[in-house]
Each structure stands twice: as C-alpha cells, then as structure tokens.
Amino acid sequence: MFVYADNAATTKLRPVARERYLKTCEEFFGNPSSLHTAGQRAKEELTRCRESVARILGAEANEIYFTSGGSEGDNQAILSAAHFGAKKGKKKIVSTAIEHHAVLHTLKKLQKEGFEVVLLPVGEEGIVKAEDAEKEIDENTCLVSVMLANNEIGTIQPVEEIGKICRERKVPFHTDAVQAVGHMPVNVKALNCDYLALSAHKFGGPRGVGALYVRRGMPLESLIEGGAQERGKRAGTEDLPAVAAMTAALEEATRDLPAYMKKVSALRDTLIENLSRIPHCALNGDRKRRLCGNVSFCFEGIEGESLLLLLDDEGICASSGSACTSGSLDPSHVLLAIGRVHDVAHGSLRLTLNEENTEEDVAYMSEKIPQVVAYLRGMSPVWRDLNEGRRQFIL
Amino acid sequence: MSLYSEKVMDHFKHPRNVGVIENADGVGEVGNAKCGDIMKIYLKIDDGIISDVKFETFGCGSAIASSSMATELIKGKPLSDALTLTNKAVAEALDGLPAYKMHCSVLAEEAIKAAILDYYKKNHIAYDESLFRETSCAHCEDRPE
Numbered sequence: 001m002f003v004y005a006d007n008a009a010t011t012k013l014r015p016v017a018r019e020r021y022l023k024t025c026e027e028f029f030g031n032p033s034s035l036h037t038a039g040q041r042a043k044e045e046l047t048r049c050r051e052s053v054a055r056i057l058g059a060e061a062n063e064i065y066f067t068s069g070g071s072e073g074d075n076q077a078i079l080s081a082a083h084f085g086a087k088k089g090k091k092k093i094v095s096t097a098i099e100h101h102a103v104l105h106t107l108k109k110l111q112k113e114g115f116e117v118v119l120l121p122v123g124e125e126g127i128v129k130a131e132d133a134e135k136e137i138d139e140n141t142c143l144v145s146v147m148l149a150n151n152e153i154g155t156i157q158p159v160e161e162i163g164k165i166c167r168e169r170k171v172p173f174h175t176d177a178v179q180a181v182g183h184m185p186v187n188v189k190a191l192n193c194d195y196l197a198l199s200a201h202k203f204g205g206p207r208g209v210g211a212l213y214v215r216r217g218m219p220l221e222s223l224i225e226g227g228a229q230e231r232g233k234r235a236g237t238e239d240l241p242a243v244a245a246m247t248a249a250l251e252e253a254t255r256d257l258p259a260y261m262k263k264v265s266a267l268r269d270t271l272i273e274n275l276s277r278i279p280h281c282a283l284n285g286d287r288k289r290r291l292c293g294n295v296s297f298c299f300e301g302i303e304g305e306s307l308l309l310l311l312d313d314e315g316i317c318a319s320s321g322s323a324c325t326s327g328s329l330d331p332s333h334v335l336l337a338i339g340r341v342h343d344v345a346h347g348s349l350r351l352t353l354n355e356e357n358t359e360e361d362v363a364y365m366s367e368k369i370p371q372v373v374a375y376l377r378g379m380s381p382v383w384r385d386l387n388e389g390r391r392q393f394i395l
Numbered sequence: 396m397s398l399y400s401e402k403v404m405d406h407f408k409h410p411r412n413v414g415v416i417e418n419a420d421g422v423g424e425v426g427n428a429k430c431g432d433i434m435k436i437y438l439k440i441d442d443g444i445i446s447d448v449k450f451e452t453f454g455c456g457s458a459i460a461s462s463s464m465a466t467e468l469i470k471g472k473p474l475s476d477a478l479t480l481t482n483k484a485v486a487e488a489l490d491g492l493p494a495y496k497m498h499c500s501v502l503a504e505e506a507i508k509a510a511i512l513d514y515y516k517k518n519h520i521a522y523d524e525s526l527f528r529e530t531s532c533a534h535c536e537d538r539p540e
Contacts, residue, residue, distance in 0.1 A: 302453065303432070303453055304455075305455035306407070306455050306456050309456045322455070323431050331431070342428070342430070346428070346431040379414075379452060380433075380453040381433050381434075381452070383453070
C-alpha cells in the first residue's frame with residue numbers, strides 16, 4: 001500500500017496540467033516578446049492564461065504577475081510595500097508568528113534594514129485575532145501581512161476581516177495564499193487584500209511557477225532586472241508552458257470547490273477522529289477552522305523523524321515539524337507559537353490530503369499510525385518516565 | 396529514504412538490544428527531551444565484562460541506530476574497551492551519518508560512559524576521571540526553559 005499524504009508539501013501534477021504543458025510547448029513555443037507570428041501566438045496564449053487566473057481570483061488581468069512560485073511572490077510583495085512605505089517614513093510591519101519562512105525571513109531582512117516588525121500571537125487554536133492586528137496598526141505601519149491558511153496546522157486566518165481593517169486604515173495588506181488556493185474559495189475582492197501570492201504545485205500544477213496578485217495602484221518593485229516582461233516587473237522570458245499548465249490546474253481545481261471540500265474534509269474528519277484515540281496526543285490547530293485536507297498531531301513521548309521514517313517504510317508519505325526533520329535544533333515555529341513545548345513539538349506529524357486520497361488511505365493510516373506510535377513509545381525512555389510517574393504528561 | 400546509509404536504516408528498523416535490564420549494574424541517561432534526543436543505556440557487568448546491554452531511546456532515526464550500534468560494539472567486551480569507544484567509531488560502523496546527525500553518535504558514546512560511571516560510583520570503584528569528560532550536549536543545556 002502506498003499513501004501519499006503530504007499534499008501541503010507538493011501535489012502530483014494533474015493530467016490536465018501535464019497535457020496543457022506539452023501542448024503549449026508544441027503550439028506556443030515562440031517567445032512572447034517576439035514580433036513574429038510564433039511570438040505573437042505565444043503572447044496571446046500568455047494573455048489568455050492571465051485572464052483566466054484573474055477571473056478565478058476575482059481580479060483584473062493586469063493585476064496578475066506570473067512568478068516562480070509562492071516564495072518569490074511573498075518576497076516581492078513585502079519588499080515592495082515596505083520600501084514604498086519607508087519613502088514616506090513608515091517603517092512598521094505587522095504580521096503573525098506562524099507565517100511561512102518566505103514571509104518571516106523577508107521580514108527579518110527588513111528588520112536589519114531598520115524596519116520594526118511586530119509578529120502577532122495566534123493563541124492555542126492557531127488563529128490570529130483581527131482586533132490584535134487592528135491595535136498594532138498605527139500611522140507608521142507600511143504593511144500588514146497575514147497568511148490565508150497555515151501550511152503546518154492548516155488554520156484559516158481572518159484575512160477578510162483584517163483586510164477590511166487595513167483598507168479602512170489605508171494600510172497595504174498582503175496575504176500568503178499558497179496553501180489556500182485550490183483548496184478553499186479565494187477571491188481578492190472578498191479578502192480585501194492588496195497583494196496575494198500563490199504557488200502552482202500546491203494545487204496540481206508544476207513546480208517553479210506561481211502568481212502574484214497586485215491590486216491596481218499598489219507599488220511593485222522588481223526583484224529581477226532585465227527585459228520588460230510582466231509589465232516591467234519581472235524580467236526573464238516567461239515560462240509559458242508552466243504558466244499554461246498552472247492555469248489548467250487552477251481551472252480544474254476551482255471548478256467545483258464545494259464538492260472537493262466536502263469530500264476531502266470528510267476524509268480529514270475520519271482521520272482526525274481515528275488518530276485522536278491514540279493516548280496522550282493532541283490535534284494541532286483549531287478543529288473546525290482548518291483546511292479541508294490538514295491533519296496535524298503531536299504525540300507525546302516520541303520524536304517525529306523516526307515516526308516519519310517508519311511510516312515511510314509502511315508506504316505512508318507524511319511530514320513533521322520536528323527539529324530533526326528540518327536539520328535545525330528547534331522544532332517548528334508554528335507548533336511553538338500555539339504553545340506546544342519543545343518536548344511535545346518534536347513528536348509532531350502532519351498528514352495533508354486532497355482528492356487523490358481515498359477512504360482506504362484513511363483506513364490504512366488509521367491502522368498503521370497507532371501501531372508505529374506505540375512501537376516507538378515502547379523504546380522511548382521518555383514514555384517510560386511518563387508512565388512510571390517520573391515525568392508529568394503534558395498532553 | 397536515502398538520507399541514511401543502509402546500515403543506519405537496518406539498525407533503525409531492526410534495533411538490537413532494545414529494552415531494560417532490571418537491577419542493572421550501571422545505568423546512564425544523556426540528552427534532553429527539549430532538543431529531541433534522550434538515550435538510556437543499561438549495563439550488566441560480570442567480572443569487568445559487559446555481559447548484557449540494553450537501551451531505550453527517544454529520538455530520530457540516527458539516534459536509535461547509533462544506540463543500537465553502540466550496544467552491539469560493547470556487548471561482551473571488557474569495560475576498558477567500552478570506555479575507549481568513540482562516537483566516530485559508532486558513526487563509522489554505521490557507514491557514516493549526515494554531518495548534522497553526528498551528535499547522535501556523541502550521545503551514544505556519552506550514554507555508555509555515563510552508565511559505566513554509574514557502575515563505578517555504585518560499587519565505589521576508583522576510576523580515572525579524565526576518561527569522563529563533561530558531556531558535549533551543551534546546546535541542549537543552554538536552552539532557556
């Protein structure tokens with residue numbers, strides 16, 4: 001049995017995206033910047049893609065910039081808004097403690113440039129409070145950045161509400177929607193955002209391509225200098241096959257979101273229910289306000305990397321926020337932000353489902369995961385200490 | 396996964412000497428749950444020979460494999476041999492560990508030394524203190540609570 005349950009890391013390419021990629025290579029091989037027929041045909045195809053992506057997101061075509069993925073979009077949006085704000089003497093940025101590193105590390109860089117960065121707490125349920133964001137916004141604030149859905153614990157943030165506050169206060173608002181697009185409704189107007197970054201390979205598109213929505217009139221500086229592609233904001237010949245494949249994937253992924261969400265959340269709920277029966281474990285993130293495919297647990301007394309390796313041996317591909325899987329000493333900043341202490345955060349497991357997963361997958365994982373957890377606990381001195389009273393259970 | 400050698404995976408998936416020795420002659424525990432690795436070694440010692448050894452480990456794949464390999468390397472050996480076991484020898488016996496996992500082999504060496512020290516202390520046996528250096532797991536102990 002092989003179960004792929006790491007769809008938040010990446011997804012399998014959709015056949016429709018693969019076909020579109022190959023077709024684009026064949027039919028639209030010209031450089032969109034070329035004047036000749038082949039080039040102009042490619043340019044028209046690029047425009048069609050831009051229009052389609054824009055329509056799906058509720059944007060205008062000239063508000064969509066194709067990028068290399070989520071990280072680039074996040075970087076470009078944040079740096080643009082920050083540097084624009086700095087020119088007017090505004091150097092405060094408000095964000096959250098659970099952002100992706102593409103956001104956090106960009107903010108760290110800006111901190112070194114003299115910006116003040118406030119990271120809002122998210123509480124045990126892993127959701128930031130809009131009123132906390134509101135309190136932090138002042139006349140020096142040049143940007144608010146809040147992710148739409150968290151990549152580790154799947155919690156959905158009150159982006160609409162925060163966006164509304166930002167719009168009223170005339171503060172630029174960026175949202176990292178990498179985990180959300182294709183998995184829940186995403187409309188830039190409803191979200192009141194000025195910048196929104198997405199990545200194709202999270203919804204069955206290819207790697208290395210994404211899009212950045214930039215509301216008309218918002219500042220945008222280019223990270224890559226050169227030709228005038230993407231209206232002068234991103235130099236380099238467009239990867240049209242990748243853009244077209246992303247567009248095809250996005251069209252398919254968003255065709256019937258309610259049906260998709262209903263199916264996947266049913267699988268998620270069964271898996272959460274089954275894994276909750278494991279003693280001394282805890283679900284990470286709010287039970288209800290989470291992505292339809294996200295299951296994240298901490299198991300006391302074991303370490304996540306060994307859990308992943310043994311699950312892999314059983315044919316289950318999963319992920320963990322333990323330090324050992326990241327090569328750093330600290331476990332995931334997201335798990336620490338929701339109050340999981342180090343000892344417990346090391347024993348985390350993330351399973352992320354999509355429509356490729358089946359009830360059989362869930363049944364198989366529900367059988368194997370408790371066995372592997374029990375096996376590892378059987379050789380853990382921490383588990384022995386917990387059971388023999390030398391150490392207090394946390395979960 | 397190709398992160399680890401076949402030998403690491405073998406010792407991780409089929410660890411040797413897992414368990415507890417009741418009334419062990421020496422017990423050593425090193426590491427810290429906060430940094431994600433704890434190793435506990437139990438020794439049975441007869442006439443200066445390690446007649447049995449068991450381990451319990453909370454940690455990643457390489458921590459479990461290092462414990463398993465280290466116990467194999469000292470089982471049936473005189474204490475004097477066990478005291479000279481280095482983390483490098485453990486890592487080499489496993490056909491190498493990724494650089495950032497070398498501390499797992501260090502923990503194995505230290506856990507064995509801690510168990511032997513426990514045996515010496517319990518039995519009031521004189522020992523060469525220079526053989527028992529400070530543990531090198533400083534990065535764990537430095538962490539704020």
